[in-house]
Structure formats: C-alpha cells, structure tokens
Amino acid sequence: MKISPLTQHDIADVIELMSLGAPYIRPRTASDYWLYATLFSTTCPIARDGDHLVGAIMAFRSQDNPDDVYLQDVITHPEHRRAGVTTALLNAVRERSQLLGARRLYLTSEPDNTTAHTTWTRRGFTNVPGDQTIEGVSVISDYKGPGKHRAVYELLI
Ligand SMILES: CC(C)(COP(=O)(O)OP(=O)(O)OC[C@H]1O[C@@H](n2cnc3c(N)ncnc32)[C@H](O)[C@@H]1OP(=O)(O)O)[C@@H](O)C(=O)NCCC(=O)NCCS
Incomplete structure (x- = not known):
C-alpha cells in the first residue's frame, strides 16, 4: 500500500471511492477536491494498492486555531476494511500535522x-x-x- 498526498489526477477516483461511503460519507464536488489537492494536499493523504484507490482522508489545518487539524472525511474501500488502511492514513495525517506544529487532531x-x-x-x-x-x-x-x-x-x- 502506498500513501501519498492528494493530486488533481486522483480526483475522479476519490469521487468514486467516496460514493461507496453511504450513509455516512457522500462525495463532494470535483471543485472541492480541486481545492483540497491544490491548497491542502499534504493533510489529504490517499492510499493505493497498486492502481486501486483503497482509502482517503481529507483533513485541514485550521487558520483560526493553528493548533487544530480537522479530519473532514475518512473512508476505506468496503473490500479493504479492517486491514489497517485508515490506521496508516491517520498516521500520515498525524506526522504531517506534527511537522506543521499542530497540537490536536479532531473529527466528528x-x-x-x-x-x-x-x-x-x-x-x-x-x-x-x-x-x-x-x-x-x-x-x-x-x-x-x-x-x-x-x-x-x-x-x-
Ligand atoms: C470507519 C472506517 C473509516 C475504518 O477504516 P478501516 O480501514 O477499516 O480501519 P482500520 O483497519 O485501520 O481499523 C482500525 C481499528 O478500528 C477498529 N475497527 C475498525 N472497523 C471495525 C469494525 N467493523 N468492527 C470492530 N472494530 C473495528 C479495530 O480496532 C481496528 O484495528 P484492528 O483491526 O487492528 O483491531 C471504515 O469502516 C469506513 O470507511 N466506513 C465508512 C465511512 C465512514 O463511516 N467513515 C467515517 C465517517 S466519520
């Protein structure tokens, strides 16, 4: 499994993956993912198994409270759950957040x-x-x- 920051080339795959997240996750628009890939890529890691997108976290460092990184969407492909994909993605967000100087990850x-x-x-x-x-x-x-x-x-x- 390879973890890497979200890029423009991943957007179609991310939308397809997020569409498998019902009822708790819904895909956002291509423009939203363009924004995430352009301004927030390092806190938006994706996981690939070969060419297959198996997981993603969309997270953002707060400008209002720079201590905080908010995890907006977390998903693992239904056929790849309980295999540590989210754990690996959380570790990537945590490492990046620590480098940025943030103190807290939070989500709902x-x-x-x-x-x-x-x-x-x-x-x-x-x-x-x-x-x-x-x-x-x-x-x-x-x-x-x-x-x-x-x-x-x-x-x-
Ligand atoms: C929640 C979700 C992201 C977890 O992803 P995942 O890749 O399966 O998580 P991991 O394999 O890293 O599991 C981490 C730990 O969580 C626990 N866990 C995860 N899924 C579990 C389940 N179905 N039942 C019991 N424990 C579970 C386990 O302790 C697991 O560690 P272990 O397997 O070593 O015991 C995934 O189920 C998902 O995509 N759900 C649909 C979308 C969603 O609800 N997202 C969250 C919205 S807030």
Whole structure:
C-alpha cells in the first residue's frame, strides 16, 4: 500500500471511492477536491494498492486555531476494511500535522456510526464529553447546526 498526498489526477477516483461511503460519507464536488489537492494536499493523504484507490482522508489545518487539524472525511474501500488502511492514513495525517506544529487532531461522527466510534477510540482518540449519550457514545447536540448532533473525537499530538 502506498500513501501519498492528494493530486488533481486522483480526483475522479476519490469521487468514486467516496460514493461507496453511504450513509455516512457522500462525495463532494470535483471543485472541492480541486481545492483540497491544490491548497491542502499534504493533510489529504490517499492510499493505493497498486492502481486501486483503497482509502482517503481529507483533513485541514485550521487558520483560526493553528493548533487544530480537522479530519473532514475518512473512508476505506468496503473490500479493504479492517486491514489497517485508515490506521496508516491517520498516521500520515498525524506526522504531517506534527511537522506543521499542530497540537490536536479532531473529527466528528454521526452518533450511530459505531464502526467509526470503535475506530477512533481504538486509535487513541477521546470521545469529547457532550450533553447526551446515545448507546454509549457521547454526543454534542446541534454541533453542526440545528438538529445536526455529532459525536466529537480528539487526539492530542
Ligand atoms: C470507519 C472506517 C473509516 C475504518 O477504516 P478501516 O480501514 O477499516 O480501519 P482500520 O483497519 O485501520 O481499523 C482500525 C481499528 O478500528 C477498529 N475497527 C475498525 N472497523 C471495525 C469494525 N467493523 N468492527 C470492530 N472494530 C473495528 C479495530 O480496532 C481496528 O484495528 P484492528 O483491526 O487492528 O483491531 C471504515 O469502516 C469506513 O470507511 N466506513 C465508512 C465511512 C465512514 O463511516 N467513515 C467515517 C465517517 S466519520
């Protein structure tokens, strides 16, 4: 498996991969990925097995709080899950973030995404205390706007 920064040439493959992420991930537009590949490539690693795109993380260092790197989308191809793809991509984001001088990785999941919850906690993330608990997952109400409740996870680096 080869991990590398997102480039313009990867965009069609990334859109196809993200379309396999339902119900928790949806592809964004080609213009969005153009932006990520042009301005944020080093925190947007992709994983290839030969020519086949098997995983990707889209993450961004905050300009408002440079300590923070936010992981927007994390996905592994359904046929390649539980093989360490996300673990390798998280390591790449972590290494790059440390080089940039960031102090914290964070992300959100939908409260019922138990596989994501297990992945983040097994990889050392803390489920940030919220104002409600849904099936053992701490959730912050309205985190992403009215009705958009989210489980929030963070890893200090
Ligand atoms: C969540 C997701 C990204 C995990 O990717 P992955 O490449 O399978 O993760 P890894 O193989 O690196 O697994 C890391 C650890 O998480 C845990 N884990 C991951 N998937 C699991 C599952 N289905 N059941 C139990 N534990 C799981 C394991 O502890 C695993 O380590 P181990 O296999 O050494 O025990 C993947 O399931 C996915 O793409 N889901 C759909 C999209 C999505 O929900 N993304 C997150 C949105 S916030």
